[in-house]
Amino acid sequence: MILTKCLLLVWLSLLTLCAGRTLHSHPGKGAKQPIQTSRPYNIAHRGSNGEIPEETAASYLRAIEEGTDFIETDILATKDGKLICFHDVGLDLTTNIASIKEFTDRKRTYNVQGFNITGFFTFDFTLQELKTLRTKQRYAFRDQQYNGKYPIITFDEFLTIAREAPRVVGIYPEIKNPVLMNQHVKWPGGKRFEDKVVETLKKYGYGGAYLSKKWLNKPLFIQSFAPSSLVYISNLTDSPKVLLIDDVTMPTQDTNQTYAEITSDAYFRYIKKYVVGIGPWKDTIVPIKNNYMQAPTDLVKRAHAHKLQVHPYTYRNENSYLHFNFSQDPYKEYEYWINEIKVDGLFTDFTGSLHSYQEWTSPLPGRSNSPRQLLSQIASLVSPYDKKA
Numbered sequence: 001m002i003l004t005k006c007l008l009l010v011w012l013s014l015l016t017l018c019a020g021r022t023l024h025s026h027p028g029k030g031a032k033q034p035i036q037t038s039r040p041y042n043i044a045h046r047g048s049n050g051e052i053p054e055e056t057a058a059s060y061l062r063a064i065e066e067g068t069d070f071i072e073t074d075i076l077a078t079k080d081g082k083l084i085c086f087h088d089v090g091l092d093l094t095t096n097i098a099s100i101k102e103f104t105d106r107k108r109t110y111n112v113q114g115f116n117i118t119g120f121f122t123f124d125f126t127l128q129e130l131k132t133l134r135t136k137q138r139y140a141f142r143d144q145q146y147n148g149k150y151p152i153i154t155f156d157e158f159l160t161i162a163r164e165a166p167r168v169v170g171i172y173p174e175i176k177n178p179v180l181m182n183q184h185v186k187w188p189g190g191k192r193f194e195d196k197v198v199e200t201l202k203k204y205g206y207g208g209a210y211l212s213k214k215w216l217n218k219p220l221f222i223q224s225f226a227p228s229s230l231v232y233i234s235n236l237t238d239s240p241k242v243l244l245i246d247d248v249t250m251p252t253q254d255t256n257q258t259y260a261e262i263t264s265d266a267y268f269r270y271i272k273k274y275v276v277g278i279g280p281w282k283d284t285i286v287p288i289k290n291n292y293m294q295a296p297t298d299l300v301k302r303a304h305a306h307k308l309q310v311h312p313y314t315y316r317n318e319n320s321y322l323h324f325n326f327s328q329d330p331y332k333e334y335e336y337w338i339n340e341i342k343v344d345g346l347f348t349d350f351t352g353s354l355h356s357y358q359e360w361t362s363p364l365p366g367r368s369n370s371p372r373q374l375l376s377q378i379a380s381l382v383s384p385y386d387k388k389a
Contacts (some may be wrong), residue, residue, distance in 0.1 A: 033167040035069055035219050036364050040338055041345035042354045043172055044068035045314050046087060051143060052135060052137040053087045054094065056150035060161050063212030067355030070170035070219065073158050075197055077185040080126040083155035083200060089117040089177055095133040095347055096148060098106065103129075108216060109187045112180060113253050117363035123184040127154065141318065155197075159204045163218075171206070173197065174244070179253050194229050197222075198236040210240040210276050221311075223279055225263060226254040229273060234274045242311060245280035246354065259284070268306040277309030285312055285341065293325045300341055311345035312337070314340065317353055331357050 047059025070326040073085040091097040097120045109118040121130045136147035181193040208214030223242040231239045248260040287294045334357045
């Protein structure tokens, strides 16, 4: 009986160790631990932005610490043609721009994908001006303690964070609002926004077809809601691309097709020549009614039939985002999407939660064991006498 109690204490210690925040140690000067490819990708949506303001260096560093496979970012351009990591074309929601008196005369109204939007826009400011701003948390129900601490970062800074990580960490940049960027920002030689994104990626050594040796060394998916941008850059890079899918009733910003049209089998047959997967809003895969999930559509099965990966967005821990089916338990949501819907990657605001779930249910070789495996190991240590007791 004493042995049983001691083993129980050992087991609890192991569980505590597995639940710790620091999931990866620095490998020193040796080869970096490779990216995993044996289970759905953990994609840090704008970094670990459930904890720290989105698309900041701190948010990406937290996501890397918590075990992400890819850090995701949105790429926009400044007035002087510099590439920055920022989600909205407007600066109002996630920066302190409204409190900066010298910028009050920069407020403008533009048509953005069919809607007139009034505010402060990235392409009306130089990079030097934007660097004076500080970011803030998008949602009031999330931790506000980091507001005002972190600046906007450039795409170059983002790439440096990934390259200097203690293990191989992939990147997942989005060519954001390319139609609007090309309307308002001009580059020498008639170059396009897409050209500048690909040029920057190549400068840091990114390229290579999916799962090639070059790709495994510097993993990359390039994403966009604009199919024409993905087709265009196919002539510039062989890096894998992902077509993002919005609400099926919405039109694309560049081809004026609805997303219902571009998720048809006919369109999949066309676009799979240019992309390796799709990134749908998860409610287009499983419709919602009164906050309950309905029967899933056949979108994932059809995409897989066309050899396309499926990386849905966005998974969030908060009750307001967890449908009633999951009893406010994000692990139940991950269980459903990974094992029932069988997605190939998940965009999450809470990288640590997804990583913990995957390590407990399907740990990678050399990583922490699942509770079931730990119990099995403990049972093998118990003596026959102790079992009888």
